[in-house]
Amino acid sequence: MPQTENQEVLEQLSGALASGAFAQIRALLQELHPADTAQLLESIPPDQRISVWSEVPVEKMGEVLTEVSDGVREGLLEIMDTQMLASAVRSLDVDDIADLAPDLPDDVIADILFTVDKEERPAYDAVLSYPEDSAGGLMNIDTTEIRATITLATVSRYLRLKGGLPEYTDKLFVVDRDNRLRGILFVSTLLTNDQSLRVARFMDNDPIKFTIDTPSTEVATAFERYNLISAPVVDDDDRLIGRITVDDVIDVIRESADHAVMVRAGVSEEEDIFAPVYQTARARALWLGVNLITAVIASWVIGQFEHTIEKLVAVAVLMPIVASMGGNAGTQTLTIVIRGLAIGTITKSNAFRVLRKEFLVGGLNGLIWALAVALVATLWYHDLFLGVIIALAMFINLIASAAAGVLLPLACKRFGIDPALASGVALTTVTDVIGFLSVLGLAALFLV
Secondary structure, X not given: OOHHHHHHHHHHHHHHHHHOOHHHHHHHHHHOOHHHHHHHHHOOOHHHHHHHHOOOOHHHHHHXXXXXXXXXXXXXXXXXXXXXXXXXXXXXXXXXXXXXXXXXXXXXXXXXXXXXXXXXXXXXXXXXXXXXXXXXXXXXXXXXXXXXXXXXXXXXXXXXXXXXXXXXXXXXXXXXXXXXXXXXXXXXXXXXXXXXXXHHHHOEOOOOOEEOOOEHHHHHHHHHHHOOOEEEEEOOOOEEEEEEEHHHHHHHHHHHHHHHHHHOOOOOOOOOOOOOHHHHHHHHHHHXXXXXXXHHHHHHHHHOOHHHHHHOHHHXXXXXXXXXXXXXXXXXXXXXXXXXXXXXXXXXXXXHHHHHHHHHHHHHHHHHHHHHHHHHHHHXXXXXXXXXXXXXXXXXXXXXXXXXXXXXXXXHHHOOOOHHHHHHHHHHHHHHHHHHHHHHHXXXXXXX
């Protein structure tokens, strides 16, 4: 739903809540897509959210729960009884149930599994046991298998008898008698070729596939790179156990993008915007504390040169320029490196070349902007030597920031820390400390 239309619906909903027109609310929610309903729920305070949630049709509740953020979902689950929750979730695809499973009570999971056919129950148990951020956790079990030896006409008859194809089906999976994946047959190929010919003639023998423990980020990268709509998931013996579809991969990409943006500010992408003040303050306090520590370190460095600052006030005026330029240059490098690590273009084998390139870029930019700041400082204070000192400090800090922008995320990756989470605050500390230290240190040596 477009943003302007969403705003109109939100205003209608607010008006209906204010007047107690619950029949209008029910009619409004009946027409909305589950994703739009989820967005509306995230846009209203918790007290109104409860009233609106009670008017959502039960058959839509499960899909809405998969769309809302974790913070909002937690509040909605608390007001649902076991029977309603089981009814809402039971109709979902197994991959969606797997996404919700960590938040569902055990008796709800048991109730869902009890209603599943005995033949499918082992597959459901397996999918629910896989980590959420793996191919196994993303996959669904609604695969369509065929044999290589049959004709296209036989495949067409089989699909008609089956009653159609699952959503997002662009390919059929060719398996042997042991259910091992042997290839894929595109639906477009099935529809546009001589029906008397056999599947083996048209199938792709080397399809892109994933094992159950493939990280979801690698799955998303492959879907983006190869423009996939669906892809098979196999076990260690190459047996077909499920498939991943593009709708689930889009969710992974969106969540990764949200995480990359939000984590640098120390906030969660799943936080409820209307969460209680205490809860939000507590969640953000740790990050503010970390930033306070880095600020104290930078201030301590400045404090070591109080004598220099007292004698040369111009240094105190100019040194924020050096620190700021270093921070911006380091952020540019840091962003490129974090993205490269995320999509796999930066690896152990080419990390040194990336470091060398960014070091040279930092040196070139350092030379250019060192001359610029030297000119500004000289004209401002009519002191050529002061301009030279500031220029040297600028050059040093831009080179250091470029090196830190590469080495910090690589080090985080090496020790299993999220580079997007830890690198930003560390980079700020490095550029501030080196910027202040280079300006004040050089001034103490040559100007005082």
